[in-house]
Amino acid sequence: MTSPPVALREFAEACDEVLRAWAGALVAHPGDAPSADAGSDVRAMSDDGLVRATEALARLGRRVEALQARCAAGVAERSSGVDPQASLARKHGHSSPERLIAQATGGRYADAARLVAVGQATSTRASFAGDPLAPRHPHVADALDRGAIGVSAAEVIRRFTDGLATRCERADLEASERWLVERAPQVGIDGLVRLIKQLEARLDPEGVKPREDELRARRGLSIWEDASGVINLKGAFDPVNGAPIKLAIETLVGVELRRARDAKRPFGSADDGEIDGVGTDGVGIGPGDTGPGGTGPGGTDPVMGEVRTIQQLNADALADIARLSLTSKQAPAALRAVTVVARVDAVDFTSGRGHATLDGIDQPISIASVHELATAAGIAPMLMGEGHHVLEFGRAARLFSAAQKIALVERDGGCAWPGCSRPPSHAEAHHIAWWKRDNGTTDLANGIMLCAFHHHRVHDDGWRIEIRDGRSWFIPPARLDPHQRPRPGNAGPRHPANRPPGRTGRTGRTGRISPMQSADAA
Numbered sequence: 001m002t003s004p005p006v007a008l009r010e011f012a013e014a015c016d017e018v019l020r021a022w023a024g025a026l027v028a029h030p031g032d033a034p035s036a037d038a039g040s041d042v043r044a045m046s047d048d049g050l051v052r053a054t055e056a057l058a059r060l061g062r063r064v065e066a067l068q069a070r071c072a073a074g075v076a077e078r079s080s081g082v083d084p085q086a087s088l089a090r091k092h093g094h095s096s097p098e099r100l101i102a103q104a105t106g107g108r109y110a111d112a113a114r115l116v117a118v119g120q121a122t123s124t125r126a127s128f129a130g131d132p133l134a135p136r137h138p139h140v141a142d143a144l145d146r147g148a149i150g151v152s153a154a155e156v157i158r159r160f161t162d163g164l165a166t167r168c169e170r171a172d173l174e175a176s177e178r179w180l181v182e183r184a185p186q187v188g189i190d191g192l193v194r195l196i197k198q199l200e201a202r203l204d205p206e207g208v209k210p211r212e213d214e215l216r217a218r219r220g221l222s223i224w225e226d227a228s229g230v231i232n233l234k235g236a237f238d239p240v241n242g243a244p245i246k247l248a249i250e251t252l253v254g255v256e257l258r259r260a261r262d263a264k265r266p267f268g269s270a271d272d273g274e275i276d277g278v279g280t281d282g283v284g285i286g287p288g289d290t291g292p293g294g295t296g297p298g299g300t301d302p303v304m305g306e307v308r309t310i311q312q313l314n315a316d317a318l319a320d321i322a323r324l325s326l327t328s329k330q331a332p333a334a335l336r337a338v339t340v341v342a343r344v345d346a347v348d349f350t351s352g353r354g355h356a357t358l359d360g361i362d363q364p365i366s367i368a369s370v371h372e373l374a375t376a377a378g379i380a381p382m383l384m385g386e387g388h389h390v391l392e393f394g395r396a397a398r399l400f401s402a403a404q405k406i407a408l409v410e411r412d413g414g415c416a417w418p419g420c421s422r423p424p425s426h427a428e429a430h431h432i433a434w435w436k437r438d439n440g441t442t443d444l445a446n447g448i449m450l451c452a453f454h455h456h457r458v459h460d461d462g463w464r465i466e467i468r469d470g471r472s473w474f475i476p477p478a479r480l481d482p483h484q485r486p487r488p489g490n491a492g493p494r495h496p497a498n499r500p501p502g503r504t505g506r507t508g509r510t511g512r513i514s515p516m517q518s519a520d521a522a
Contacts, residue, residue, distance in 0.1 A: 010147070018057055021049075022053050025048075026041060026044050059147050066145055066147065066151075072097070075097045097112075118144070118151050118158060121158045122145075139181045143181045225363060248317070252321075304418050316452065319452060324425055324426060326340075343356060349370065352368070368460075371459070408447050413490045415449055415450050417450060418474060420451060426451050429447050432466075472489030472490075473487065473488055
């Protein structure tokens with residue numbers, strides 16, 4: 001076999017490495033069938049072997065990219081002559097070397113342009129006298145040739161150093177290039193971009209404020225309702241204005257994700273982790289209470305699991321922030337003076353059939369949604385009679401009082417949904433038995449603290465809520481749990497459910513303080 005050219009020896013070694021890693025990763029095919037295709041091979045690989053094969057392919061891919069960059073630089077050089085007829089790209093029917101390369105690779109023009117840029121920046125050059133010159137970016141060139149970095153990382157470093165070439169000392173730029181090349185394999189492309197932002201501010205401190213002003217000038221937020229009725233938001237924020245928005249949403253979403261991750265204590269049964277009514281952790285449990293056993297994978301309760309995507313969690317967090325701002329005492333006066341109005345016909349509201357509208361929104365909403373919103377912060381259902389006469393403002397007639405909310409918070413803590421971490425400021429008092437449909441009363445026994453998302457989930461999924469022994473219990477619909485076993489809701493920090501065993505109250509004996517007693521004491 002003919003030896004490969006010197007320039008391709010390392011590439012050939014990388015190919016051999018892939019072959020060895022692939023063959024070594026194979027454990028056995030089903031029925032010891034011979035290797036037929038890549039998919040069946042991958043299924044027959046051990047876990048460690050699959051990782052080794054993936055890493056070997058990545059190293060080979062970087063070798064291929066380095067060679068493509070060199071070829072791209074050559075195509076560009078042979079297409080840049082004064083005589084258009086001598087242009088390599090034009091000879092092959094293309095207007096530019098990037099077009100030729102994109103056609104050859106089957107990729108995008110932007111990818112071809114990146115290959116050309118990196119290739120030209122890392123290839124050796126010739127002086128006017130014909131003497132060889134080092135590449136413009138020697139450290140990037142060396143890392144690319146060794147397969148330590150790929151073309152994407154090389155392009156990020158190249159653009160950064162070229163952009164600062166006229167504003168920094170050459171020695172600083174060279175040291176920065178060397179440092180970024182060393183860090184790139186560990187931090188990846190995203191980490192490299194973050195490092196560059198900090199490095200740019202250090203090398204060019206005078207440019208920080210102009211860049212900040214440029215980003216601020218690009219800020220903007222568009223809000224519109226599309227043809228389907230979805231309210232769309234598209235925004236861009238400078239760092240100063242975007243930081244509190246990003247932090248607030250990420251904090252709320254992070255709490256929800258940690259709650260889902262840490263939901264290790266499942267909904268248990270009497271024969272799973274319970275001895276004579278006492279959990280294996282020594283804490284007493286009641287009917288339907290939580291215990292160490294589980295009904296789902298990993299010992300979690302699948303009925304209570306988080307069902308939202310990250311994008312939906314982000315949207316719910318932003319909606320919570322907006323609802324809170326409409327009623328917060330610290331909000332601007334203009335916000336405290338406005339209310340979202342849901343207009344609904346009184347007959348439709350009572351019968352549950354028909355629709356309602358929200359001021360400023362074209363898309364109609366269901367009567368069920370109006371019932372859910374009846375006591376939500378900053379939203380007022382306006383009941384309309386014949387001739388559009390105002391009959392009643394729902395909020396004024398049905399709101400729980402401040403004292404009642406204090407008592408409900410004492411009992412529920414915040415949102416009462418099992419495991420929800422929304423604090424009292426992000427939850428509202430709602431009627432368990434609906435105000436209109438069930439003639440529900442505005443009493444503590446008929447009140448429950450729920451955040452907006454879990455309020456929707458209770459109504460949409462058909463959950464029932466009961467208050468027993470000063471604690472809420474959530475009963476799922478039969479389609480979610482055929483046995484409809486009650487799940488205990490959250491309890492306030494001073495609720496008996498959260499007291500360690502043997503703890504005594506101020507009277508010197510163990511006892512239960514009712515929510516109203518706790519509110520009075522407060």
